[in-house]
Amino acid sequence: MEPITGAEILVRCLKEEGVEYLFGYPGGAVLHIYDALYNQDEVKHVLVRHEQAAVHAAEGYARASGKIGVVLVTSGPGVTNAVTGIADAYMDSIPLVVFSGQVPTALIGNDAFQEVDAVGITRPCVKHNFLVRDIKNLAETIKKAFYIASTGRPGPVLIDLPKDITIAKAEFHYPKKIKLRSYNPTVKGHAGQIRKAVDLILSAKRPMIYTGGGVILSEGSTELVELTQLLSYPITNTLMGLGAYPATDKQFVGMLGMHGTYEANMAMHNCDVLIAIGARFDDRVTGKIDKFCPTARIVHVDIDPSSISKNVKVDIPIVGSVPNVLRAMINVIRDEKLRPDAEALARWWRQIDEWRAMKSLSYRPSDEVIKPQYVIEKLYRVTEGKAIITSDVGQHQMWAAQYYHFDRPRQWINSGGLGTMGFGLPAAMGAKLAFPDQDVACVTGDGSIQMMLQELATMKQYHTPVKIVNLNNGYLGMVRQWQEFFYQKRYCMTYFESLPDFVMLAEAYGHVGMRIEKPGEVEGALREAFAMKDRTVFLDFLTDQTENVFPMIPSGGGQNEMLLAERDEMVSTHDEGMVLL
């Protein structure tokens, strides 16, 4: 076999892995790799306008498709710009392989031009990383990276490539399989634990199913729906888990947590058995830990043992992958013809329906000013609930989560763990590349959109027509809301005295811009925008500047201490809660 360069080996590996898109940005340290990309068209390179966007776009692609997102950046500023995206993928367990250029091996440690310790900088926010020091290890390292990124609890893996490694030559052998003695995720749940869990689950009088991003990451939605319907138990999803169970089904009680529904949080607080599946008991969900599910015994299914009993001590831990474990539970229940306590369950549902009747997501409609919730309701209507929705971070994100009812997994794409403003637009581009025939909308805010605005140019270049739904309130609304509630309305640095003309801006980038100022125009504008199948349309909705996200559990509160819209004039927080985010 003819020896080929490291750069060529890299491209061959990408082909072996079936990589469709590579999101990247060139520079000195990766020139050889770009040269190797020049003479081929199997791996399509998307030239973003900022490395952070390359990572978010790869995340959008990965989150929408379930495949691995792949990124290529240069050394130094290239990789530091990518760090935010890498941390974002890490927090939400998104499988990525990121290649970063590095100065030649001989110069490492010399403060060479555009040198940073990429492996050191990214270590705390990757699942694993590698520095390739020998061309002979290159192909195997890449194989390992793809394997580690996508198995177990997924996450980003970075490979740092010194320039001389991309130039050196070696024969190309791509290992078919890889085995790591130090990495062997448990996929199958322990039969004894599953049996114990089933017994506890069926003994429940007030059961609650709480599921998260793990169901989506593991493609476990089918099993989740089957089990939930077999049991007729109420189910809630975290922000990351939306879509794993159809939101329009009657057993779904809405999202839980800080901005979850009244019925979801009250059912959590009062349940006697909690069945947690692929969720990590995040502080946005638990509220104050001592007040979390005070009467519940807890079953927790998770592939990562360190997610179990990290924040909340559980009674029956099951380490394994969601579809496997749920299938095993379903089998036990069916084989033994087990039945839940129908009478207790009926009582429990009556209680939940009472909580539901509080209509915690109601808001005061207006003919004068556009309510942001109303825009999302219309977006849902116009897209018939079928669009892929990406989101930025802020109030608009919560409204999208609350008012767009996601019926299928991977339909809702947002930054939950890191909460990265700027995520939405590049993620929409990535999702659109994965599913060119589906409608993709990016719900964003006037603050967030300005963080990755430059990607409008990339979207033009690669023809990724998405609809940008900007809920423009002139404020960093989510922060303003906290200042209103907890800092006596001292609105320090949350008002934008200057905002660009988004319509002109969209047009400057070659897209369509629309400004919508009256509630009566909302639906028409959305219809018009979605009718333009092959255009990116920037819809700038001027919305109520004073609207707040409800319900809300103030930091330090318990799940039953929710503030509901218009009902709780007096907003207070626990002193100890003030230190929390």
Add this chain to the structure above:
Amino acid sequence: MNNDRHLISILMENEAGALSRVANLFSARGYNIESLTVAPTDDPTLSRLTLVTCGNEQIIEQIIKQLNKLIDVVKLIDLSETDAIERELMLVKTKASGEQRAEMMRLAEIFGGRILDVTEATYTIELTGAGNKLDNFLRAVEKDAILEVVRSGATGIARGQKALRA
């Protein structure tokens, strides 16, 4: 909350960066490390790292899970949970002149130490043992007689037939 001391011994890939991953984990998650020792094993592809940490049951459980989650970690054992031998090496330079000389020699003997180097005014003593034995020696020696102390940090191995291997 009991803050028990734990001796955790880790078998990991002998690769650049593996040690930083462990150290990083402790600082990033706010766990404390009292001591840490590391060296390659008979199998040069593996290193053995032993560390002493403390925390309540829940924290130790998380530490062990987080360590196991590191890709470079092959296996680990919490030696405090089994019957184990713990050893640490200490080198101490002490004053040793006049009457002190005989007294110092006697103390070293009692603690099973060896005098490795002698000058007119000093002894350099080697001691091994569990950490608390070394502490006791230092306590027994007059404070201003101690010139320098070097400790390796604890390492350990389980008793019996059990062996930690890849």
